[in-house]
Structure formats: C-alpha cells, structure tokens
Amino acid sequence: MAKLAGVSMATVSRALSSPSLVREDTLQRVRQAIDALGYVPDASARTLASGRSRTVAAVVPTLDNAIFSHAIQGMQQVLAAGGYQLLLGSHNYDPDTETDVVRALSERAVDAMVLVGADHAPDTLALLRQSGTRTILTWSLSSQYPCIGFDNFEIGAQAARHLYDLGHRRLGMISGIGAHNDRARLRTEGFLGTLRALRAPLAPGAVCEQPYTFAGGRAGLRAVLAQAPATPTAIFCGNDVLALGCLFEATAMGLDVPRQLSIVGCDDLPISAEVTPALTTIALESSELGRQTALALLRWLQDGIEPGRMEMPVALVQRGTTAPPGEPG
Amino acid sequence: MAKLAGVSMATVSRALSSPSLVREDTLQRVRQAIDALGYVPDASARTLASGRSRTVAAVVPTLDNAIFSHAIQGMQQVLAAGGYQLLLGSHNYDPDTETDVVRALSERAVDAMVLVGADHAPDTLALLRQSGTRTILTWSLSSQYPCIGFDNFEIGAQAARHLYDLGHRRLGMISGIGAHNDRARLRTEGFLGTLRALRAPLAPGAVCEQPYTFAGGRAGLRAVLAQAPATPTAIFCGNDVLALGCLFEATAMGLDVPRQLSIVGCDDLPISAEVTPALTTIALESSELGRQTALALLRWLQDGIEPGRMEMPVALVQRGTTAPPGEPG
DNA sequence: CTGAAAGCGCTAACAA
DNA sequence: TTGTTAGCGCTTTCAG
Numbered sequence: 043m044a045k046l047a048g049v050s051m052a053t054v055s056r057a058l059s060s061p062s063l064v065r066e067d068t069l070q071r072v073r074q075a076i077d078a079l080g081y082v083p084d085a086s087a088r089t090l091a092s093g094r095s096r097t098v099a100a101v102v103p104t105l106d107n108a109i110f111s112h113a114i115q116g117m118q119q120v121l122a123a124g125g126y127q128l129l130l131g132s133h134n135y136d137p138d139t140e141t142d143v144v145r146a147l148s149e150r151a152v153d154a155m156v157l158v159g160a161d162h163a164p165d166t167l168a169l170l171r172q173s174g175t176r177t178i179l180t181w182s183l184s185s186q187y188p189c190i191g192f193d194n195f196e197i198g199a200q201a202a203r204h205l206y207d208l209g210h211r212r213l214g215m216i217s218g219i220g221a222h223n224d225r226a227r228l229r230t231e232g233f234l235g236t237l238r239a240l241r242a243p244l245a246p247g248a249v250c251e252q253p254y255t256f257a258g259g260r261a262g263l264r265a266v267l268a269q270a271p272a273t274p275t276a277i278f279c280g281n282d283v284l285a286l287g288c289l290f291e292a293t294a295m296g297l298d299v300p301r302q303l304s305i306v307g308c309d310d311l312p313i314s315a316e317v318t319p320a321l322t323t324i325a326l327e328s329s330e331l332g333r334q335t336a337l338a339l340l341r342w343l344q345d346g347i348e349p350g351r352m353e354m355p356v357a358l359v360q361r362g363t364t365a366p367p368g369e370p371g
Numbered sequence: 372m373a374k375l376a377g378v379s380m381a382t383v384s385r386a387l388s389s390p391s392l393v394r395e396d397t398l399q400r401v402r403q404a405i406d407a408l409g410y411v412p413d414a415s416a417r418t419l420a421s422g423r424s425r426t427v428a429a430v431v432p433t434l435d436n437a438i439f440s441h442a443i444q445g446m447q448q449v450l451a452a453g454g455y456q457l458l459l460g461s462h463n464y465d466p467d468t469e470t471d472v473v474r475a476l477s478e479r480a481v482d483a484m485v486l487v488g489a490d491h492a493p494d495t496l497a498l499l500r501q502s503g504t505r506t507i508l509t510w511s512l513s514s515q516y517p518c519i520g521f522d523n524f525e526i527g528a529q530a531a532r533h534l535y536d537l538g539h540r541r542l543g544m545i546s547g548i549g550a551h552n553d554r555a556r557l558r559t560e561g562f563l564g565t566l567r568a569l570r571a572p573l574a575p576g577a578v579c580e581q582p583y584t585f586a587g588g589r590a591g592l593r594a595v596l597a598q599a600p601a602t603p604t605a606i607f608c609g610n611d612v613l614a615l616g617c618l619f620e621a622t623a624m625g626l627d628v629p630r631q632l633s634i635v636g637c638d639d640l641p642i643s644a645e646v647t648p649a650l651t652t653i654a655l656e657s658s659e660l661g662r663q664t665a666l667a668l669l670r671w672l673q674d675g676i677e678p679g680r681m682e683m684p685v686a687l688v689q690r691g692t693t694a695p696p697g698e699p700g
Numbered sequence: 701c702t703g704a705a706a707g708c709g710c711t712a713a714c715a716a
Numbered sequence: 717t718t719g720t721t722a723g724c725g726c727t728t729t730c731a732g
Contacts, residue, residue, distance in 0.1 A: 089415035206722035416709035
C-alpha cells in the first residue's frame, strides 16, 4: 500500500479526493509515495464505495452521421477536462435496440445518461427512472426532461419562409423517416404547416420519407419528381446528407441547381460549404451542442444544479443552392 | 435482496454469470424474483470482485474524421453484441494528450485498450504495460504489439504505381502532418520511394504537409503549384479529406480534373464516390477494421487467445479524378 | 488534521 | 447443486 511510504489509507484517499482537508506536508509525502510506487487508484472500488462513477453514457442513433460524431467529440472533450469518462452506445434508429443499450449502460452505474431526441420507448424511460439515472435529452426540446436542443419545428418553418420569400410556390420535401424520430417529424410539420399558412401548401406526393443517406436523397428526388403533379421548383431536405444526395442526383440528371431547382438542407456539415454549388442549409452547431451538454452535466453532477430546458440557436445560411425560381442564381 | 424471493445470493450470482451451474427450476425462481423486484446488478461491485469490467477503451485522434467514427461505430456494435461496453477517448493528434487520456482510462480498470497507429509516447506505452492492460494497435502494423491495420507504405506505393502507369511523370503530394503519425509518414515514404525506384522522383517542393482538413487540401494544392519547379500533372493526397479539399480548390481555380490534374486520395469516404468527378482513392474499410478489432478483443478477453498481427486489405478504386496526363478522361 | 473501522454489492473458493 | 465465508480496494463516518 502507498501508505507504507507515509501514513494511513484514509489520508491517501483524502489526498486524492479532497486535498484541501490534508496538511500541505503530508500531501507532499503522499504524492511522492504515489508516483514512487506508480500507484493507480481503482475506479471500481472507488465507485462502489462512493456511489459515483465519474462516467456518463451517451446513446446516439449512429456515429456514421457526422452530426452525431461531432457532438460526441465535443462532449467527450469537455467531459474529459472535467475528469469524466464517456461510455458510448448506438441504436441505429431502433427503439428496442435503444432500450437494450440503455439497460446495459445503466447497469454500469453511470452518473448520467444523454439521449438524442424526445422519442423513446416507455421501457427506456422507465429503466432510467427506476435506476435513478440522471438523464438529459439532446437535439430536441422537452417540457418533461432536462434538455438541450433545437427547435425542430422552427427549422422547417425557416426553410419554408426562405423558399417562399424567394418566390417559390411549388415545393417538395424529402424527409427523414418519421417513426421514432421527433426531429424528423417536427421539421416536416414546421415546413408543411408554414407553407399551408402562407397559402402555398404542398401537393400530395410532394413529400417523401427516406433514410438519412446519400442514396436516400437521390431516391427522394426521383420520387418527388415522379409523384408530384407539377414539378416543384424547390425542395427542403430533412438534413444535409439527404440534401447532398438530392443535389448530386439533380446534377446527374442534368438539372441546373439552383436555376431549375432550389435545395435547402439542415445541419451545415463541413462538406456542405465545399460542394458546388454550396448548399443552402440551416446550421446546427452540433459540436457546440455536445460541449454545452457536457457542461450542463458537469454542473449537475458536481454542483447539483439540475439543467432546465436550453434552446440552441438555428440559422439559415444561404449559399448557392437556392435562388428565385427560373431565375439566374 | 433478490434472494428473499427465493434462495441465497451466491446462487443469484451464478444464475446471472453461469446459468449452466444452476438447476432449471431455481433458475426460474431467481429470474422471476429478478424482474419482480426490478433488480439490476451493480457493475462496479462486480468488477471489484471479479477483476473484469467488461469494458474496453478506444482512443482515437478525433471523431471529426469520418474514418475514425466509422471504425468506432463498427467496434461499438460488435462489442455491445458481446456484452462489452466502449469507453471513448480522443487526443487530437497530440501525444501528450494521448498519454493523459490513456492514464485516465487505465484507472477505469478497462479490460483492454485500443489505440490508433504505432506512434505513441513512451509514457503511454509504459502506463499500459505496468497496469497490465491488454492493448491492441489499429490502423498500423506493428511487430511488437497485437495489431490490426493497413500497410500504409503499400498505400503510397499503389498510388505511385497507378499514377505512373497512367503515364504521369511530374508528381506532387499533399501529406498529413508526419510528426507523431506513422500512417502519414509511411504513406509518404511509400509514394516517394516507389517513384524514386521508377525513376520519376518528386521535385523538391512538390510535397507539402497539411492538417487533415478541406482547408489543408486547398492550401496544399496552392503550395505545391507555387513551389514545384514544373507543374505536376498528378497529386497523391494522404487521405480523402485532403484529396477532396484539393479537388475543390482545383475546381475553383478552373483546373480541369482529371485532364489537367489527376488526384488520388486514401480512405474512400462515402462522399468520395458522390462528388463530381468522383474521387480515385485507396479504399480502407474502416468500419470493418472496427468490427475485426472488436472480434479480436472478444476472443482475447473471453477465450484468452491473444491477437497476432492482422493486415487489412487495401485496394485502389479508380474513378473520375485520374486519367493519363493531358488526355481526355 | 489524521487514524480506525465499517461497509459498498458482488464473486469465488470452499463446504455441505 | 447450493449455501457460507471471505474479501476485492476504496470512501466515509466517527473518534482522537
């Protein structure tokens, strides 16, 4: 034991966790002994005795979408700086898998859990409640749980207003899969609802659900063009992956973007500003969201301050894929 | 205790860890009691008593590069299926940060650690050795540690041969930062060495180190064009992010790719096949690498079979960004 | 400010 | 096959 090289084991513990309770010179001796013996405290014993694991778990749909990996990256960095570790889970947009993942993770005695979105199986939420795991929702806004998210309805609304203001009246949408995904549903509702209010409602068949892949974006464009009674002059896509797929397909079809077709995405991935034409999109600062989430978590775990409901800003950035219908960009 | 609703606590433990050692009917009673009381075993107590945490840690440079997030995603899924959790760390290509991260993680009593590349601070390795943490290296091949990786020298060599065979003789390269990054260095060496052997050595100033960002790729192209005594007809980039940045800049400069400039990348990101022209690149199956790593880890931890040295295949896929110099594509 | 002692909730021999 | 008995290595009252 490290205390052979000095004093008792309780003191070592204190020296590590609350140095302020230990006299300066004993502190020194303890520290010397520690790196003389290369002593490394055992986290599981610590956790068992103290009830806190200094570990938080994050469960995302997938890391294959850059938006989530950026958020995780931001979160992990802030957490690490605060002395916390990050356990990672993913469920690929399947609620049952999510429940399993959350169950497995909550056995780990994590101090907190971060989930994406507000749509979760009752079992998932029950698990969290009965294990008393502090939970924070991200990406969406909730009135029932602490959350840090975007106003997804407003995202759809902004896209609608932008396109309407440019003069577009025949619109289409390629949405993400709405089942178990409140972000996708709200963006769609925001878009459709706003257009309805502006008296430019979407034609039936002008909205198409697709998985969040380039192929989904391509297929979505084909479907919308095939289904809509009149060819839309502008399309809003549920995220940038879809929008990029849509853009690539439009280019491949020989459509002139934005002259013949305007496209709006959502997320503002790094690549979105680089493609030609650059994508008009609604910027969501996902790594900032990750950092803010971590900060809120740290405050909750260390100072006991429960996070409330925090809304992250969204902003449309106009670039090359939108222009008035039938006009030069 | 759950055993109130049946029998002793050792039996509960056995029922959970080695059901085969428990009679069928007692197993049933235990299970009933378990979900009647909503009992959840405590991982830290388990870890403390058994010495195994069923947790592995992975430390990557960053999740902002899709190549690493894909690998982590693949790894996490296989690990989860095997009942293991994934702790995540990142260091942003800084060896000192890596040491800190590894130290923090090794206190967690992780059963194994996966690192990226073969370049690590002596401290990092020492930490791992003295804590007895099983370690596996990924992305690179090593003769000293269990590893699953790519032959990075061969990657550079393949790019060189492809371009040489196409007829290019004036070549350039945009490399990643070589310090603390054996992958970047080996790819460069493979490219330069092979060209030298083919008697088409690079002109001084025709190779440029850049950070792995689109901006790096763009700056790299400008630097190479400005520095090289004769304008290269083809450029090899250390990864796809660089290659894409280079491609975007070339397009912006009005260069005709591939007629005036051929570009080869490395990684084969999903986006690389979608851009116009599509990127010729050397495909590395990073999510497969993640899955294989997880499988090897599981075998090591569960069956005691230490992984050896496993080489993952690399393959050049020719697409639209390479063609003979000065010829139509 | 520091030491002594009692667990935290489980697993792993060892008995029965 | 199941129960008993010790701890795993720390934190945390409670004394001193």
